[in-house]
Amino acid sequence: MKTSKMFPAIFLIVFLSCNLSAPKTTNKAENAKKEAFSADTALKSKPQPATVISDTVKRFVVDDYPITNVMLDDKTSGNPTRKIQSGSIYSDEKVWFTNDTLNQTIVFELYTDHYRGITYHFYNNDVTADLIDRIELYENGEPATIKQKLKNFNGFLSQATRIDSRYFATNKGFRLGDTKQKATKTYGNPHKKSMHNGVEKLEWDFVNIPLVHSFGHHIVMYFKKGRLIRLILYNDVP
Template sequence: MKFIFSIAICFLLLSCTTKENSTQSTKIESTDTVQTTLEKPQKKELIQIDTLQPIEGTFIVDDYPITNQMLEENRKKMLKEMIKNGWGSEFEFIISNDKTELLVFNLYTDYHRLLTCHFKVDEIDNILDKIERDILNGEQKHLQKFISKLKPANFKKFISNKGIKIGLEKEEVIEIYGTPHKEENNEGIEILTWEFVGDILYDRKTDLNGIPLAKNNYGHQVSIFFKNGKVIGQTLHNDIP
C-alpha cells in the first residue's frame, strides 16, 4: 500500500515539474519574440537631394575700369565740394580731362555699383529728361552747376569693359548686346534697353527665352542713348537683394 502511495506522489511531482518547464519555455519564447520585433531594423526612407547644376548661358555685366581704390581717392578729393553742393556721399563723379564726358556712380554697401552713368556732358540735360527712373535722386538740376567745379581726371575718354563709348555707332552696340528688349524714341533721342535676370535669384524654372543670365548678379539693366545713330550716354543698373 505504501509502495502504491509513493508511486502516486512521484507521478504527481513529475507532472507539476513538466507543466512548470512548459510555462517557462512559453514565457521565454514570448520574450524572444518581443525582443526580435523590437530589434528588427526599421525601413529607412530614401531622401533624394536635388543637386544644383551650374547654370549655362551667363555673361559678365558691363562696367568701367575704375577700381574701388580710385573711387576712394576721388571721394577724398571731392567730398567737401559734394557736401557743399548738396550731394550725398553715395555718389561719385569723375570727369574726363577735357570735361566732355562724365561718369557718375551711385554706390551701395561695399562699393556695390547700384547705378553707373556715362554721359556726354553737353547732352546731359537731353538724356536726363528722357530717363524714367529718377537715377540721381532728384538732384539733376544741380548737376550742370556741379560739373563746372569738378577737377578733371587723368582720362581722355571713358570706354566700358564691353567697349561702349561716346560716339559708338548703334549697329556696333547691337553687335555687343544683340536685339534690344525695349526701344523708344523721344524727341530725337533713341533709347535701347536690355534687361537681364541675375543668376543669384534665378529660380531655374522661368523660361528666359534665350536671354542670358547676369553672372554673380541680382538683376541687370542697360539703357543706351543715341542721337543721330551714335551713343551719347548709357546707364548700367545692378539690383540689390
C-alpha cells in the first residue's frame, strides 16, 4: 500500500522537473539564435570598403613637342592673339619657333587654353607651296591668297622665336631626317599614302580609339628619298 501511494507522488515530481527544466533549454537556443542574428546584422550593416575598378583601357598617347605652355605664352603686352605681320598679311593665334643651326621651324596653331590644334615642322629652305597653303594667314580679316603667302612667308620665319635644338624632336623621338621605317614601326602601315614630285606623303588617322590629350589625332609625314622632310600633327577640336 505504501508503494502504490508513493508512485503518483514520484511521477508528479519527475513531470514537474522536466517541465521546469525544458524552458531553460529553449531559452538557451533562442538566445543563441538572437546572438547569431545580431552579429549577422551588425556584419551586414558595417560599411564595406568600396570596390576599386581599375581602368584597363589602353589609351593612345598622341605625339607632341616638348615645348611648354609657358613658352607659348605671349611675351609682349597688348598682343594676346600673338599677331605678327609680314608685308600685307599677318599670322594670328600661332606661335613660331626656329633654330638657325638646324635651319628648321615649328609653328603651333593654338586654340583655347593652349590647346595645340595643328603643329607644322619643316626645313626653312624646303618650304613648298602646298605647305604654305595649309597654314592660315590673313589680310584685313580675310584668308590671304597663296600668291600673298608665297610673297611674304619668309618674313614670318625671320620673326620666329629662336629656341634650342632639343625642342625640335617630338616626345616620341621623331626628328626631320628620320627614316620611313621608323615611322611605320611606330604607327604601323599608313592609312593613306601618295607620291608627288618625288615626295612621298604618309598619313595616319586615330579617331575611334581612346586618346590622351586629343579628340582625334592625325599625322602627316613627308619623305624625300626615304627621309622625313616635313611633319604635321593635327588634333581635332572638341
